[in-house]
Amino acid sequence: MGLAYRRVLLKLSGEALMGDLAYGIDPTVVDGIADEIAEIVASGVQIAIVVGGGNIFRGVKGAASGMERATADYVGMIATVMNAITLQDALERKNVLSRVQTAIEMKEVAEPYIRRRAMRHLEKGRVVIFGAGSGNPFFTTDTTAALRAAEISADLLFKATKVDGIYDADPKTNPDAKRYESLTYSHVLQHDLKVMDSTAISLCKDNDIPIMVFDLSVKGNVKRAVMGESIGTIVGG
Ligand code: UDP
DSSP: OOOSOSEEEEEEOGGGGTTTOSSSOOHHHHHHHHHHHHHHHHHTOEEEEEEOOTTTOOHHHHHHTTOOHHHHHHHHHHHHHHHHHHHHHHHHTTTOOEEEEESSOOTTTSEEOOHHHHHHHHHTTOEEEEESTTSOTTOOHHHHHHHHHHHTTOSEEEEEESSSSOBSSOTTTOTTOOBOSEEEHHHHHHTTOBTBOHHHHHHHHHTTOOEEEEETTSTTHHHHHHTTOOOSEEEEO
């Protein structure tokens, strides 16, 4: 089977790195994700990753406990850099070349975000991990994922979740819940389906970037998704 995509963007939430822990990073889980990414790189698909930070700090939560929202968001963005560097370390132990680029300069630990340089890394087969979100408070890493996907002309945005797609009801409480094979952006927006925030969906819609929602915890899923298998729900035009 040939490659379905040339260049993809994978959005990993902070929770994806947390496994069953209540907080922080589970090294075994990160190691497993790195295995999957290594396979994709070996198959020749270029991959960029946006990592979240919800396993460490979320701006909204900080604001709810009294912090100024913008300040809390900056803490959240810095938290994503910890995840980015941890993921890079796991990839390097598997001999996968990677670069971390941050939207807030931290040049002792990572490159600053430079779009053209990121594209060059990808062309050379390096994984590019984008840290520090978009660099702007009041945004999310989902929106960052949509933004970076548009900037690097990714063929598709992979949104890794803990369920294998989008359902018409909650599959945990309703045994008759049906998984959608595909959905339109408008449907997701109109029904306020909790796939990604509406800013992220709108950005994908405006730039024609399909979103594949899939379950990251099933081994081999990332590879299957990249090879074009229908393993989740595709959101498109
Ligand atoms: N954040 C931000 N601007 C961005 C991206 C992220 O301010 O462009 C902050 C925000 O406070 C957010 C936190 O970083 O709560 C962590 O990101 P997010 O909640 O998107 O992570 P995830 O849910 O994917 O783990």
